[in-house]
Structure formats: structure tokens, C-alpha cells
Amino acid sequence: xxxxxxxxxxxxxxxxxxxxxxxxxxxxxxxxxxxxxxxxxxxxxxxxxxxxxxxxxxxxxxxxxxxxxxxxxxxxxxxxxxxxxxxxxxxxxxxxxxxxxxxxxxxxxxxxxxxxxxxxxxxxxxxxxxxxxxxxxxxxxxxxxxxxxxxxxxxxxxxxxxxxxxxxxxxxxxxxxxxxxxxxxxxxxxxxxxxxxxxxxxxxxxxxxxxxxxxxxxxxxxxxxxxxxxxxxxxxxxxxxxxxxxxxxxxxxxxxxxxxxxxxxxxxxxxxxxxxxxxxxxxxxxxxxxxxxxxxxxxxxxxxxxxxxxxxxxxxxxxxxxxxxxxxxxxxxxxxxxxxxxxxxxxxxxxxxxxxxxxxxxxxxxxxxxxxxxxxxxxxxxxxxxxxxxxxxxxxxxxxxxxxxxxxxxxx
Numbered sequence: 001x002x003x004x005x006x007x008x009x010x011x012x013x014x015x016x017x018x019x020x021x022x023x024x025x026x027x028x029x030x031x032x033x034x035x036x037x038x039x040x041x042x043x044x045x046x047x048x049x050x051x052x053x054x055x056x057x058x059x060x061x062x063x064x065x066x067x068x069x070x071x072x073x074x075x076x077x078x079x080x081x082x083x084x085x086x087x088x089x090x091x092x093x094x095x096x097x098x099x100x101x102x103x104x105x106x107x108x109x110x111x112x113x114x115x116x117x118x119x120x121x122x123x124x125x126x127x128x129x130x131x132x133x134x135x136x137x138x139x140x141x142x143x144x145x146x147x148x149x150x151x152x153x154x155x156x157x158x159x160x161x162x163x164x165x166x167x168x169x170x171x172x173x174x175x176x177x178x179x180x181x182x183x184x185x186x187x188x189x190x191x192x193x194x195x196x197x198x199x200x201x202x203x204x205x206x207x208x209x210x211x212x213x214x215x216x217x218x219x220x221x222x223x224x225x226x227x228x229x230x231x232x233x234x235x236x237x238x239x240x241x242x243x244x245x246x247x248x249x250x251x252x253x254x255x256x257x258x259x260x261x262x263x264x265x266x267x268x269x270x271x272x273x274x275x276x277x278x279x280x281x282x283x284x285x286x287x288x289x290x291x292x293x294x295x296x297x298x299x300x301x302x303x304x305x306x307x308x309x310x311x312x313x314x315x316x317x318x319x320x321x322x323x324x325x326x327x328x329x330x331x332x333x334x335x336x337x338x339x340x341x342x343x344x345x346x347x348x349x350x351x352x353x354x355x356x357x358x359x360x361x362x363x364x365x366x367x368x369x370x371x372x373x374x375x376x377x378x379x380x381x382x383x384x385x386x387x388x389x390x391x392x393x394x395x396x397x398x399x400x401x402x403x404x405x406x407x408x409x410x411x412x
Contacts, residue, residue, distance in 0.1 A: 032057070037053045037161050038052075064101035138189050139163065147177070149180075208264040214247060238261040293346045296343075297346060304332045
């Protein structure tokens with residue numbers, strides 16, 4: 001954990017140190033890449049490779065932080081191999097760090113290491129070194145911060161990071177990991193300069209989310225409207241996403257899904273009718289029944305009128321008729337009038353119910369598309385206007401001895 005913390009600090013020192021060649025952006029960028037490769041090697045316990053990568057970075061953009069990291073890598077390699085050349089290199093780089101920034105963040109640590117390493121170096125004076133610190137052959141340095149990344153060099157899988165001597169010429173490099181887009185390129189290795197360093201951060205393969213919903217329904221992902229159904233599969237990042245589907249006459253559909261990298265997930269939005277839409281359907285049914293009944297009474301009224309007219313014609317032809325026939329005539333005329341009144345009342349009620357049902361449908365708008373408010377949010381104690389509050393409608397039938405009607409209560 002201490003080594004990782006030191007490397008993070010060194011990375012910041014490299015990026016923001018005052019000694020970097022600010023006039024050469026490409027050199028600074030290359031130095032940063034070399035440092036990242038070295039940091040990966042350091043974390044893997046490959047301290048000699050880390051020292052080589054740090055040295056390359058220091059050649060392009062020297063900072064006190066890089067000098068300190070060179071001391072660290074050589075000191076750790078000395079501890080692992082007990083090689084006096086590494087001890088000498090560690091002392092040299094710690095001294096350079098203190099000289100470059102006597103009041104810097106790493107000066108005290110470097111001085112503490114020097115107080116312990118100088119006596120050891122003096123005791124090992126004259127001991128032969130078995131390590132070649134500056135390889136003569138061209139080298140490649142390749143790493144990736146992507147978790148689980150693997151490297152293939154010339155179609156052969158190698159370690160990560162990959163720091164090795166290779167023959168000059170063109171070489172195939174591949175970096176890959178499950179759930180990420182594969183990186184492929186041809187690397188040109190110069191016989192003298194080697195090749196530029198590579199620190200390849202792989203791009204995650206987008207996940208695919210297909211939301212199946214009724215045509216025209218509004219689909220929102222993580223509070224952002226994505227369009228109307230039907231939609232093509234949506235490319236999303238891996239992780240948790242909130243789905244919200246709304247349409248007129250239905251309760252909102254809400255669901256959270258967790259997408260793995262590169263996965264394709266289908267969500268079927270089942271939209272349940274809203275209470276308002278159910279009431280509208282029931283109102284239309286009642287309206288239809290009232291209109292049908294009103295039509296039936298119209299028919300009966302017409303039959304009564306036809307029979308009464310027939311009796312009236314008999315009166316004109318035959319003269320006086322029996323009293324029973326006259327009573328029948330008056331009875332038919334009364335029935336015709338009552339059926340007509342009933343049909344008018346039922347037709348009016350049917351029309352009112354139809355208008356009410358239409359109003360319910362028109363004002364049954366889908367809720368606002370976006371993230372639903374959290375149930376944990378505290379509501380104010382006082383009542384306040386809410387522009388997104390649903391429309392409230394009430395219908396009360398009225399029945400009177402002489403007819404009927406309805407009361408419509410509409411609240412916004």
C-alpha cells in the first residue's frame with residue numbers, strides 16, 4: 001500500500017513538476033507514458049524494468065518526483081538482488097532529488113534513505129556489479145491500466161507490462177481484456193531509438209439495452225428522454241441504469257437494470273391502465289348504454305305514435321268509435337309522450353357521459369418523463385400548488401321524477 005501511495009504522488013509530481021520541458025508537449029506526454037509503464041512494472045515487483053522506464057521518462061521531462069522514483073526503483077532492486085550497481089544508482093538518484101528540490105516533498109524521505117544507504121555503499125566499495133544498467137539493444141515498453149488487460153506481441157501472449165529487447169522492424173501489438181474493445185497496431189522499432197512507449201487504456205464495449213414498449217410510449221433512461229417506442233437498442237455504459245416508460249392512459253413503468261460490459265439486455269415495459277383511463281372506459285360504456293336505451297325508447301315512441309295514428313284514421317273514416325277505442329288512443333298517445341321524454345333524458349345523459357369520457361381521455365396525459373422523485377424526500381407540511389398534479393374529475397348522476405341529468409366536477 002505504501003508503494004502504491006508513493007507512485008500516485010510521483011505521478012502527480014511528474015505531471016505538475018516545475019522542471020518539465022513545457023515547451024515540448026510531445027516530450028512531456030512521452031515522459032508521462034514512460035512513467036505509467038514504470039509504475040505498472042513497480043507495482044508488479046519488476047523494479048529493474050521500472051527503473052529503466054523511469055530513466056526514459058526522466059530523459060524527456062526531469063522532475064524531483066521522477067528522481068525520487070528512480071531512487072526507489074533502484075533501492076528496491078538492490079534489496080531483491082543485493083547488487084551494488086543498483087545501490088549506487090539509488091544513492092545517485094536520491095542525491096539528485098535532494099539537490100533539485102531541497103525543500104520539496106520528497107527531500108526529507110530521500111535524505112533519510114541516503115543516511116542508511118551511503119554506509120552500505122561504502123562497505124560494498126569495489127564489489128563487482130553483475131547487472132547491465134543500460135541495455136544496448138532496442139526495447140519496447142507496453143502497459144495498460146485496464147483491469148485484466150493482456151498483451152500479445154507478434155501474436156504471442158506476454159506479461160503486462162511488457163518491457164523487453166526486440167529485433168528492429170515492424171511488430172504486431174495487441175492489448176485486450178474481457179468486456180473491452182481490442183487494441184491492435186503495428187509498432188515500428190528503430191535499431192537505435194527503439195519504439196515509443198505505449199500505455200493503452202482500453203475502451204469498454206458498450207452494453208445494449210432494448211426497451212420494448214407500446215408504440216408512441218416515451219422512453220427515458222437515467223432521467224434523459226431517449227425517444228418514442230419502438231426504439232433501436234440503446235448503447236449504454238456498463239453499470240446500473242434507471243428506465244422509465246410513460247404513455248397516455250397508463251401508469252408509469254419504472255425498472256432498474258444492471259448492465260455488464262458488452263451485454264445485451266431486453267426489458268419489456270408492461271403498462272397498466274391508469275385509474276383515470278379505466279374510469280373513462282367505464283364512462284364510455286355507460287354512455288353507450290344510455291344512448292342505446294334512449295334509441296329503444298324512441299322506437300317505442302314511434303310504434304305508439306303509429307298505432308295512435310291508425311286509430312285516428314279509423315275515427316275519420318268510421319265516425320264515432322266505442323269508448324274503449326278512444327281510451328286506447330289516449331293511452332297510446334300518453335305512452336308515446338313518456339317514451340319520448342325518457343329517450344330525450346337518456347340521450348342527454350349519454351351525451352354528457354360521452355363528453356365526460358372524452359374529457360377524461362384528453363386530460364389523461366402521461367406524467368413528466370424523467371427520474372421519479374425519491375420517496376425519501378420530505379414533503380412540506382403546508383399545501384402548495386403543484387403544476388404537474390393530475391386532473392381530478394368527478395361525475396354524479398341526478399335522477400328526478402320528471403327526468404334526469406348529471407353533475408360534472410373538474411379540478412385542476
